[in-house]
Amino acid sequence: MSKMVKTGVFVLLLLTVMVLPAMNVYSQEDMRAVDSSAFDCPIRPPAVFAHDDHNDTAGIDDCARCHHLFDDNGRKIEDESSEDQSCADCHAQEDKGTVPGLRKAFHWNCKGCHLQQRTGPVTCGECHVKK
Amino acid sequence: MTSLYAFVAGPLAWAAFLFFFGGLCYRLLSMLRQVRQSEPFIFSYMSLRYSLRSILHWLIPFFAMGWRRNPILTGVTFIFHISLIAAPVFIVSHVVLWDEAWNLSWWTLPDAVVDVMTLVVVAACLFFALRRVLRPEVRFVSDASDYLLLVLTAAPFVTGFLAYHQWPAGPWMTIAHMVSGELLLALIPFTRLRHMLSGWLTRAYIGSEFGAVRHARDW
Numbered sequence: 001m002s003k004m005v006k007t008g009v010f011v012l013l014l015l016t017v018m019v020l021p022a023m024n025v026y027s028q029e030d031m032r033a034v035d036s037s038a039f040d041c042p043i044r045p046p047a048v049f050a051h052d053d054h055n056d057t058a059g060i061d062d063c064a065r066c067h068h069l070f071d072d073n074g075r076k077i078e079d080e081s082s083e084d085q086s087c088a089d090c091h092a093q094e095d096k097g098t099v100p101g102l103r104k105a106f107h108w109n110c111k112g113c114h115l116q117q118r119t120g121p122v123t124c125g126e127c128h129v130k131k
Numbered sequence: 132m133t134s135l136y137a138f139v140a141g142p143l144a145w146a147a148f149l150f151f152f153g154g155l156c157y158r159l160l161s162m163l164r165q166v167r168q169s170e171p172f173i174f175s176y177m178s179l180r181y182s183l184r185s186i187l188h189w190l191i192p193f194f195a196m197g198w199r200r201n202p203i204l205t206g207v208t209f210i211f212h213i214s215l216i217a218a219p220v221f222i223v224s225h226v227v228l229w230d231e232a233w234n235l236s237w238w239t240l241p242d243a244v245v246d247v248m249t250l251v252v253v254a255a256c257l258f259f260a261l262r263r264v265l266r267p268e269v270r271f272v273s274d275a276s277d278y279l280l281l282v283l284t285a286a287p288f289v290t291g292f293l294a295y296h297q298w299p300a301g302p303w304m305t306i307a308h309m310v311s312g313e314l315l316l317a318l319i320p321f322t323r324l325r326h327m328l329s330g331w332l333t334r335a336y337i338g339s340e341f342g343a344v345r346h347a348r349d350w
Protein backbone atom coordinates (compact mmCIF):
# COMPACT_ATOMS: atom_id res chain seq x y z
CA MET A 1 0.00 0.00 0.00
CA SER A 2 1.31 3.35 -0.93
CA LYS A 3 1.78 6.04 1.60
CA MET A 4 -0.90 8.13 -0.04
CA VAL A 5 -3.54 5.42 0.29
CA LYS A 6 -2.55 4.90 3.95
CA THR A 7 -2.93 8.59 4.70
CA GLY A 8 -6.23 8.62 2.83
CA VAL A 9 -7.63 5.73 4.87
CA PHE A 10 -6.40 7.36 8.08
CA VAL A 11 -8.08 10.67 7.29
CA LEU A 12 -11.31 8.90 6.33
CA LEU A 13 -11.31 6.91 9.58
CA LEU A 14 -10.67 10.06 11.57
CA LEU A 15 -13.51 11.86 9.81
CA THR A 16 -15.88 8.94 10.43
CA VAL A 17 -15.00 8.86 14.14
CA MET A 18 -15.64 12.58 14.35
CA VAL A 19 -18.86 12.64 12.35
CA LEU A 20 -20.58 9.46 13.62
CA PRO A 21 -21.53 10.69 17.09
CA ALA A 22 -22.70 13.97 15.61
CA MET A 23 -25.08 12.05 13.35
CA ASN A 24 -26.53 10.06 16.21
CA VAL A 25 -26.63 12.56 19.07
CA TYR A 26 -30.16 11.83 20.06
CA SER A 27 -32.83 9.22 19.43
CA GLN A 28 -36.10 8.21 21.00
CA GLU A 29 -34.27 5.61 23.17
CA ASP A 30 -32.57 8.40 25.10
CA MET A 31 -35.70 10.46 25.46
CA ARG A 32 -36.62 11.18 29.10
CA ALA A 33 -39.08 14.05 28.56
CA VAL A 34 -41.04 15.64 25.73
CA ASP A 35 -39.10 18.67 24.50
CA SER A 36 -41.23 21.77 25.01
CA SER A 37 -39.14 24.12 22.86
CA ALA A 38 -41.69 23.86 20.03
CA PHE A 39 -43.95 26.11 22.14
CA ASP A 40 -43.70 29.87 21.68
CA CYS A 41 -43.33 30.45 25.38
CA PRO A 42 -43.29 27.32 27.58
CA ILE A 43 -44.54 27.92 31.12
CA ARG A 44 -44.38 24.38 32.58
CA PRO A 45 -41.50 21.96 33.16
CA PRO A 46 -41.23 19.51 30.19
CA ALA A 47 -43.47 16.44 30.63
CA VAL A 48 -41.63 13.28 31.74
CA PHE A 49 -41.76 10.62 29.03
CA ALA A 50 -39.16 7.84 28.71
CA HIS A 51 -40.15 7.01 25.11
CA ASP A 52 -39.13 3.35 24.74
CA ASP A 53 -39.64 2.27 28.38
CA HIS A 54 -43.05 3.93 28.37
CA ASN A 55 -44.20 2.14 25.25
CA ASP A 56 -42.80 -1.18 26.50
CA THR A 57 -44.60 -1.07 29.87
CA ALA A 58 -47.75 0.33 28.30
CA GLY A 59 -47.58 -2.39 25.63
CA ILE A 60 -47.99 -0.04 22.64
CA ASP A 61 -46.58 -1.66 19.48
CA ASP A 62 -48.21 0.60 16.92
CA CYS A 63 -46.06 3.71 16.40
CA ALA A 64 -49.01 5.35 14.64
CA ARG A 65 -50.96 5.36 17.91
CA CYS A 66 -49.04 8.62 18.43
CA HIS A 67 -47.11 9.25 15.19
CA HIS A 68 -50.21 9.23 13.01
CA LEU A 69 -50.94 10.29 9.43
CA PHE A 70 -54.23 11.50 7.95
CA ASP A 71 -55.47 11.76 4.38
CA ASP A 72 -56.98 14.96 2.98
CA ASN A 73 -60.43 14.00 4.29
CA GLY A 74 -59.17 13.70 7.86
CA ARG A 75 -59.32 9.89 7.75
CA LYS A 76 -56.48 8.12 9.53
CA ILE A 77 -54.16 6.21 7.16
CA GLU A 78 -53.66 2.74 8.63
CA ASP A 79 -50.29 0.99 8.42
CA GLU A 80 -48.39 4.25 7.98
CA SER A 81 -46.72 6.40 10.58
CA SER A 82 -45.02 9.78 10.89
CA GLU A 83 -42.18 9.29 13.40
CA ASP A 84 -39.87 11.13 11.01
CA GLN A 85 -41.82 14.29 11.80
CA SER A 86 -42.38 16.08 15.09
CA CYS A 87 -45.90 16.76 16.31
CA ALA A 88 -45.27 20.48 15.84
CA ASP A 89 -44.71 19.97 12.09
CA CYS A 90 -48.45 19.42 11.70
CA HIS A 91 -49.92 20.91 14.90
CA ALA A 92 -49.72 24.71 15.11
CA GLN A 93 -49.83 26.69 18.36
CA GLU A 94 -53.58 27.27 17.93
CA ASP A 95 -56.39 24.97 16.72
CA LYS A 96 -56.93 24.95 12.94
CA GLY A 97 -60.24 23.44 11.87
CA THR A 98 -60.26 19.82 13.03
CA VAL A 99 -56.51 19.82 13.75
CA PRO A 100 -56.00 20.50 17.46
CA GLY A 101 -53.33 23.01 18.57
CA LEU A 102 -50.03 21.58 19.81
CA ARG A 103 -50.79 21.67 23.53
CA LYS A 104 -54.21 20.15 23.05
CA ALA A 105 -52.78 17.49 20.71
CA PHE A 106 -50.32 16.38 23.42
CA HIS A 107 -52.90 16.47 26.20
CA TRP A 108 -55.60 14.64 24.25
CA ASN A 109 -53.07 12.05 23.13
CA CYS A 110 -51.35 11.40 26.48
CA LYS A 111 -54.07 12.12 29.03
CA GLY A 112 -56.77 10.76 26.75
CA CYS A 113 -55.21 7.31 26.64
CA HIS A 114 -54.41 7.32 30.37
CA LEU A 115 -58.01 8.19 31.19
CA GLN A 116 -59.38 5.63 28.78
CA GLN A 117 -57.17 2.85 30.15
CA ARG A 118 -57.60 4.07 33.75
CA THR A 119 -53.82 4.02 34.33
CA GLY A 120 -50.96 6.47 33.89
CA PRO A 121 -50.63 10.09 35.10
CA VAL A 122 -53.53 12.56 34.68
CA THR A 123 -52.82 15.51 37.00
CA CYS A 124 -50.61 18.40 35.81
CA GLY A 125 -47.89 17.83 38.39
CA GLU A 126 -47.42 14.15 37.61
CA CYS A 127 -46.37 14.90 34.02
CA HIS A 128 -44.88 18.41 34.36
CA VAL A 129 -42.64 17.35 37.25
CA LYS A 130 -40.55 20.11 38.83
CA LYS A 131 -36.88 19.25 39.10
CA MET B 132 -56.04 6.65 41.40
CA THR B 133 -56.75 7.37 37.72
CA SER B 134 -60.28 6.00 38.23
CA LEU B 135 -60.74 8.30 41.22
CA TYR B 136 -59.55 11.26 39.13
CA ALA B 137 -61.96 10.29 36.35
CA PHE B 138 -64.80 10.28 38.86
CA VAL B 139 -63.84 13.60 40.47
CA ALA B 140 -63.26 15.30 37.09
CA GLY B 141 -66.40 13.74 35.58
CA PRO B 142 -69.64 12.99 37.47
CA LEU B 143 -68.60 14.91 40.60
CA ALA B 144 -67.75 18.04 38.60
CA TRP B 145 -71.11 17.82 36.78
CA ALA B 146 -72.90 17.46 40.10
CA ALA B 147 -71.06 20.46 41.57
CA PHE B 148 -71.98 22.75 38.66
CA LEU B 149 -75.56 21.44 38.73
CA PHE B 150 -75.91 22.24 42.44
CA PHE B 151 -74.27 25.63 41.89
CA PHE B 152 -76.40 26.87 39.00
CA GLY B 153 -79.53 24.93 39.95
CA GLY B 154 -79.22 26.10 43.55
CA LEU B 155 -78.78 29.74 42.54
CA CYS B 156 -81.86 29.58 40.29
CA TYR B 157 -83.84 27.97 43.08
CA ARG B 158 -82.70 30.71 45.50
CA LEU B 159 -83.69 33.45 43.08
CA LEU B 160 -87.17 32.00 42.56
CA SER B 161 -87.77 31.42 46.26
CA MET B 162 -86.68 34.98 47.12
CA LEU B 163 -89.08 36.40 44.54
CA ARG B 164 -91.89 34.18 45.81
CA GLN B 165 -91.27 35.26 49.38
CA VAL B 166 -91.44 38.95 48.46
CA ARG B 167 -94.64 38.40 46.49
CA GLN B 168 -96.27 36.66 49.44
CA SER B 169 -95.26 39.02 52.24
CA GLU B 170 -94.54 42.43 50.68
CA PRO B 171 -95.82 42.48 47.09
CA PHE B 172 -95.95 46.32 47.02
CA ILE B 173 -92.12 46.30 46.76
CA PHE B 174 -92.52 45.33 43.09
CA SER B 175 -94.50 48.51 42.45
CA TYR B 176 -91.48 50.77 42.99
CA MET B 177 -88.61 48.52 41.83
CA SER B 178 -86.67 50.56 39.27
CA LEU B 179 -83.85 49.44 37.01
CA ARG B 180 -82.35 52.91 37.00
CA TYR B 181 -82.19 53.30 40.79
CA SER B 182 -81.08 49.66 41.18
CA LEU B 183 -78.10 50.15 38.89
CA ARG B 184 -77.38 53.56 40.42
CA SER B 185 -77.05 51.99 43.85
CA ILE B 186 -75.04 48.98 42.67
CA LEU B 187 -72.59 51.15 40.71
CA HIS B 188 -72.02 53.52 43.62
CA TRP B 189 -71.38 50.62 45.97
CA LEU B 190 -68.97 48.97 43.51
CA ILE B 191 -66.55 51.88 43.95
CA PRO B 192 -64.22 51.24 46.90
CA PHE B 193 -64.58 53.77 49.77
CA PHE B 194 -67.31 55.71 47.93
CA ALA B 195 -70.36 54.74 49.99
CA MET B 196 -70.54 55.87 53.64
CA GLY B 197 -70.86 52.21 54.55
CA TRP B 198 -67.46 51.56 52.97
CA ARG B 199 -65.80 54.53 54.67
CA ARG B 200 -66.84 53.66 58.18
CA ASN B 201 -64.37 50.75 58.29
CA PRO B 202 -61.59 51.45 55.79
CA ILE B 203 -59.30 48.50 56.56
CA LEU B 204 -62.11 45.95 56.40
CA THR B 205 -63.33 47.58 53.17
CA GLY B 206 -59.89 47.41 51.54
CA VAL B 207 -59.44 43.75 52.47
CA THR B 208 -62.97 42.90 51.29
CA PHE B 209 -62.40 44.46 47.87
CA ILE B 210 -59.07 42.80 47.06
CA PHE B 211 -60.36 39.54 48.56
CA HIS B 212 -63.41 39.41 46.28
CA ILE B 213 -61.54 40.50 43.15
CA SER B 214 -58.88 37.80 43.70
CA LEU B 215 -61.48 35.20 44.69
CA ILE B 216 -63.26 35.54 41.34
CA ALA B 217 -60.37 36.43 38.99
CA ALA B 218 -57.91 33.72 40.12
CA PRO B 219 -60.02 30.63 39.33
CA VAL B 220 -61.53 32.13 36.16
CA PHE B 221 -58.28 33.34 34.57
CA ILE B 222 -55.72 30.76 35.79
CA VAL B 223 -54.00 28.93 32.91
CA SER B 224 -54.59 25.50 34.51
CA HIS B 225 -58.37 25.95 34.46
CA VAL B 226 -58.50 27.48 30.97
CA VAL B 227 -56.44 24.53 29.66
CA LEU B 228 -59.09 22.19 31.06
CA TRP B 229 -62.03 24.17 29.59
CA ASP B 230 -60.22 24.20 26.25
CA GLU B 231 -59.66 20.46 26.24
CA ALA B 232 -63.16 19.55 27.40
CA TRP B 233 -65.26 22.11 25.45
CA ASN B 234 -62.91 23.86 22.98
CA LEU B 235 -63.52 27.05 24.94
CA SER B 236 -60.66 29.32 25.83
CA TRP B 237 -60.15 32.88 26.94
CA TRP B 238 -57.62 35.35 28.25
CA THR B 239 -55.37 34.19 31.11
CA LEU B 240 -53.34 35.75 33.92
CA PRO B 241 -49.64 34.84 34.38
CA ASP B 242 -49.12 32.09 36.96
CA ALA B 243 -47.08 34.41 39.18
CA VAL B 244 -49.97 36.90 39.40
CA VAL B 245 -52.43 34.12 40.27
CA ASP B 246 -50.00 32.89 42.92
CA VAL B 247 -50.10 36.31 44.59
CA MET B 248 -53.92 36.51 44.33
CA THR B 249 -54.17 33.05 45.90
CA LEU B 250 -52.07 34.15 48.85
CA VAL B 251 -54.21 37.30 49.11
CA VAL B 252 -57.38 35.19 49.38
CA VAL B 253 -55.89 32.94 52.07
CA ALA B 254 -54.49 35.89 54.02
CA ALA B 255 -57.86 37.67 53.82
CA CYS B 256 -59.63 34.57 55.18
CA LEU B 257 -57.19 34.57 58.10
CA PHE B 258 -57.87 38.28 58.61
CA PHE B 259 -61.64 37.73 58.67
CA ALA B 260 -61.24 34.86 61.16
CA LEU B 261 -58.91 36.85 63.43
CA ARG B 262 -61.28 39.78 63.38
CA ARG B 263 -64.06 37.52 64.57
CA VAL B 264 -61.87 36.30 67.43
CA LEU B 265 -60.40 39.66 68.49
CA ARG B 266 -63.28 42.13 68.14
CA PRO B 267 -65.78 41.56 71.00
CA GLU B 268 -68.69 43.08 69.07
CA VAL B 269 -68.01 40.69 66.15
CA ARG B 270 -67.25 37.69 68.35
CA PHE B 271 -70.64 38.16 69.95
CA VAL B 272 -72.48 37.53 66.65
CA SER B 273 -70.15 34.76 65.39
CA ASP B 274 -70.65 31.03 65.68
CA ALA B 275 -68.93 27.91 64.35
CA SER B 276 -70.59 28.21 60.95
CA ASP B 277 -68.79 31.50 60.28
CA TYR B 278 -65.41 29.84 60.73
CA LEU B 279 -66.46 26.78 58.72
CA LEU B 280 -67.43 29.00 55.80
CA LEU B 281 -63.99 30.60 55.87
CA VAL B 282 -62.32 27.17 55.84
CA LEU B 283 -64.60 26.08 52.98
CA THR B 284 -63.63 29.20 50.99
CA ALA B 285 -59.89 29.01 51.67
CA ALA B 286 -59.58 25.25 51.05
CA PRO B 287 -59.48 25.26 47.19
CA PHE B 288 -56.93 28.08 47.28
CA VAL B 289 -54.62 26.42 49.81
CA THR B 290 -54.78 23.05 48.02
CA GLY B 291 -54.49 24.64 44.54
CA PHE B 292 -51.40 26.56 45.62
CA LEU B 293 -49.79 23.41 47.07
CA ALA B 294 -50.72 21.31 44.00
CA TYR B 295 -49.23 23.90 41.64
CA HIS B 296 -45.98 24.01 43.59
CA GLN B 297 -46.01 20.20 43.89
CA TRP B 298 -45.83 20.04 47.68
CA PRO B 299 -46.03 17.10 48.01
CA ALA B 300 -45.38 15.51 44.59
CA GLY B 301 -48.01 13.14 43.21
CA PRO B 302 -51.73 13.36 42.42
CA TRP B 303 -53.27 13.67 45.89
CA MET B 304 -53.07 17.42 46.41
CA THR B 305 -54.70 18.00 43.01
CA ILE B 306 -57.49 15.56 43.90
CA ALA B 307 -57.98 17.36 47.23
CA HIS B 308 -58.05 20.66 45.34
CA MET B 309 -60.71 19.47 42.91
CA VAL B 310 -62.90 17.99 45.66
CA SER B 311 -62.65 21.12 47.82
CA GLY B 312 -63.44 23.37 44.83
CA GLU B 313 -66.45 21.26 43.94
CA LEU B 314 -67.66 21.23 47.54
CA LEU B 315 -67.41 25.04 47.64
CA LEU B 316 -69.32 25.47 44.38
CA ALA B 317 -72.07 23.04 45.42
CA LEU B 318 -72.55 24.65 48.84
CA ILE B 319 -72.56 28.32 47.77
CA PRO B 320 -76.36 28.48 47.16
CA PHE B 321 -77.13 26.67 50.42
CA THR B 322 -74.97 28.72 52.82
CA ARG B 323 -74.51 32.43 53.53
CA LEU B 324 -72.15 32.45 50.54
CA ARG B 325 -75.31 32.89 48.47
CA HIS B 326 -74.76 36.62 49.06
CA MET B 327 -72.95 36.38 45.72
CA LEU B 328 -76.50 36.43 44.30
CA SER B 329 -78.64 38.06 46.99
CA GLY B 330 -76.16 40.91 47.57
CA TRP B 331 -77.02 42.48 44.22
CA LEU B 332 -80.76 42.11 44.86
CA THR B 333 -80.49 43.73 48.29
CA ARG B 334 -78.76 46.78 46.76
CA ALA B 335 -81.37 46.89 43.98
CA TYR B 336 -84.22 46.90 46.51
CA ILE B 337 -82.68 49.49 48.84
CA GLY B 338 -81.58 51.59 45.86
CA SER B 339 -85.12 51.58 44.44
CA GLU B 340 -86.76 52.41 47.75
CA PHE B 341 -84.37 55.32 48.40
CA GLY B 342 -84.47 56.55 44.80
CA ALA B 343 -88.14 56.18 43.92
CA VAL B 344 -89.89 56.49 47.30
CA ARG B 345 -87.71 58.48 49.69
CA HIS B 346 -85.91 60.49 47.01
CA ALA B 347 -82.63 60.09 48.87
CA ARG B 348 -79.24 58.53 48.31
CA ASP B 349 -78.39 55.15 49.78
CA TRP B 350 -74.59 55.38 49.73
Ligand code: HEM
Pocket residue numbers: 124125140144215218219222224225242245246249287288291292293294295296305308309312313315316
Ligand atom coordinates in the same frame (compact mmCIF):
# COMPACT_ATOMS: atom_id res chain seq x y z
C1 HEM C 1 -64.38 27.77 43.22
C2 HEM C 1 -63.63 26.72 43.01
C3 HEM C 1 -62.13 26.79 42.73
C4 HEM C 1 -61.21 27.72 43.10
C5 HEM C 1 -61.46 28.94 43.93
C6 HEM C 1 -59.93 27.30 42.54
C7 HEM C 1 -58.75 28.00 42.69
C8 HEM C 1 -57.50 27.56 42.24
C9 HEM C 1 -56.25 28.14 42.58
C10 HEM C 1 -56.10 29.33 43.50
C11 HEM C 1 -55.25 27.41 41.97
C12 HEM C 1 -53.73 27.55 42.04
C13 HEM C 1 -53.23 28.93 42.03
C14 HEM C 1 -51.72 28.98 42.06
O1 HEM C 1 -51.13 29.00 43.14
O2 HEM C 1 -51.10 29.03 40.97
C15 HEM C 1 -55.89 26.38 41.22
C16 HEM C 1 -55.24 25.45 40.42
C17 HEM C 1 -55.86 24.36 39.81
N1 HEM C 1 -57.23 24.06 39.84
FE1 HEM C 1 -58.66 25.10 40.80
N2 HEM C 1 -60.11 26.13 41.86
C18 HEM C 1 -61.44 25.78 41.96
C19 HEM C 1 -62.06 24.67 41.42
C20 HEM C 1 -61.40 23.68 40.65
C21 HEM C 1 -62.06 22.53 40.06
C22 HEM C 1 -63.55 22.20 40.22
C23 HEM C 1 -61.08 21.86 39.36
C24 HEM C 1 -61.16 20.56 38.56
C25 HEM C 1 -62.13 20.23 37.75
C26 HEM C 1 -59.84 22.57 39.51
C27 HEM C 1 -58.62 22.22 38.94
C28 HEM C 1 -57.43 22.89 39.13
C29 HEM C 1 -56.17 22.42 38.63
C30 HEM C 1 -55.96 21.16 37.78
C31 HEM C 1 -55.19 23.35 39.05
C32 HEM C 1 -53.71 23.34 38.74
C33 HEM C 1 -52.87 22.58 39.67
C34 HEM C 1 -51.48 22.54 39.07
O3 HEM C 1 -51.13 23.46 38.33
O4 HEM C 1 -50.78 21.56 39.36
N3 HEM C 1 -60.08 23.68 40.30
N4 HEM C 1 -57.26 26.48 41.40
